[in-house]
Every structure is written in C-alpha cells, then in structure tokens.
Amino acid sequence: MKICAFTGHRNLFGYGFDRCLLDRVNEHLIKNGVDTFLCGMAVGFDTECAQSVLALKEKYDVKLVACLPCANQSDTFSQKNKLIYNSIIEKCDEVITLAPVYRRGCMHGRDRYMVENSDVLVCFLRKNFGGTFYTVGYAKKLGKKIIEL
Numbered sequence: 001m002k003i004c005a006f007t008g009h010r011n012l013f014g015y016g017f018d019r020c021l022l023d024r025v026n027e028h029l030i031k032n033g034v035d036t037f038l039c040g041m042a043v044g045f046d047t048e049c050a051q052s053v054l055a056l057k058e059k060y061d062v063k064l065v066a067c068l069p070c071a072n073q074s075d076t077f078s079q080k081n082k083l084i085y086n087s088i089i090e091k092c093d094e095v096i097t098l099a100p101v102y103r104r105g106c107m108h109g110r111d112r113y114m115v116e117n118s119d120v121l122v123c124f125l126r127k128n129f130g131g132t133f134y135t136v137g138y139a140k141k142l143g144k145k146i147i148e149l
Contacts, residue, residue, distance in 0.1 A: 004029050005038040005067075005114035007135040008045025008124030008149075015126045017045070021149055023052050025122060029147075030056060036063045038114045041073060041088070043081050045124045045132075050088045063093040069110035070099040111135040120145040 004026075009015065026037070026049075039050045053064045066089055074085045089095060098113060099106045111131060115121060121139045125132050125148060139146055 002033060003036045003038060003118040004034045004120045004122060005118035006040065006046060006049040006122050007111065007114070007132050008049070009126060009130070009132055010042055010044035012044050012048070012124070015124070017048070017124060018149070019048060019052070022048060022122075023055070025147060025149065026052050026056055027060075029120065029122075030060050030062055034120065035061070036065060038065050038067050038118055039088075039092075040110055040114060041066050041068055041085060043077060043085075047081075047084055047088065049122070050092075054088065054091055057091075064088075064091070065094045065096060066092040067110055067114050068095065068097045069106040070102045071097050072101055075102075107131055108134065112138060115139045115142060115144060118144065120147060122147045122149065124149045 037053045040046045050064060056062060074082050077085060098110050115135060115138050121144050123136050123146060125136050127133060
C-alpha cells in the first residue's frame with residue numbers, strides 16, 4: 001500500500017461523521033506505508049480528508065494530491081467553501097486537473113481516476129446512490145482495499 005484515495009458525501013451533517021476517527025485511520029495508513037493521498041476536493045468529506053492529511057504532513061513525509069474533475073470545480077461553491085478550497089489547493093504537493101471545464105461525467109471520470117491510481121480507498125458511505133456509492137462499487141469491482149468510516 002502506497003497510495004490512498006478518498007470518497008464520501010458532501011453533506012456530513014446528521015450522518016455520524018467523526019473527524020478524530022478519520023485522523024486515526026489516516027495516521028494508521030501512513031504508519032503502514034501510505035505516502036500519497038488523492039483527494040477529489042469536493043465540499044464535505046473530501047475537504048475534511050484534505051485537512052486531515054495537511055495536519056499529518058506536519059509530522060510525516062506524505063503527499064497530498066488534489067484530483068480536480070475540472071478546472072472550474074469551485075465555481076458553484078459558497079464563498080466560505082471557496083476560501084477553504086483555495087487554501088487547501090495552495091498546500092497540495094500536486095494538482096491534477098482532468099478536464100478544462102465542467103462537462104457531464106467529469107465527476108465520475110475523476111472518481112475512476114482516483115480509484116484506478118490508488119491501493120486503498122477510505123470512504124464515508126451512508127447512501128445507496130450517488131457518486132460515493134458509484135465510486136465504492138467501482139473500487140470493489142477492481143478489488144481495491146476499502147476502509148469504511
């Protein structure tokens with residue numbers, strides 16, 4: 001295991017999200033060989049994951065890679081979420097942009113890219129539909145190790 005990707009819901013409210021658990025899982029992964037984290041940079045779980053990895057970068061030599069579905073991903077974000085997004089992007093070790101502008105299917109393309117280029121997927125899945133459900137299913141199909149929070 002060297003590369004970890006994240007997938008989870010945008011809305012975490014009311015679903016029992018535990019940031020401390022995420023931090024512990026990420027640190028455990030680092031201690032067991034993960035040195036690179038792929039983050040899709042959506043609002044919600046992705047943002048929490050990026051912030052967790054950035055905090056761990058102060059203690060460990062790991063990389064955070066932003067995997068953007070399109071260059072204008074944050075155009076519809078609130079002002080607060082744009083500030084958080086831009087702050088994270090500035091601290092990433094690498095930014096990969098998969099499409100120049102938003103187009104139908106670019107989010108799934110980003111999700112497939114992250115699954116295909118990782119060894120383990122950390123997910124926060126509480127619904128049996130949507131992008132996170134699709135991404136976890138794709139990871140299962142490819143036989144990836146999955147850690148559900």
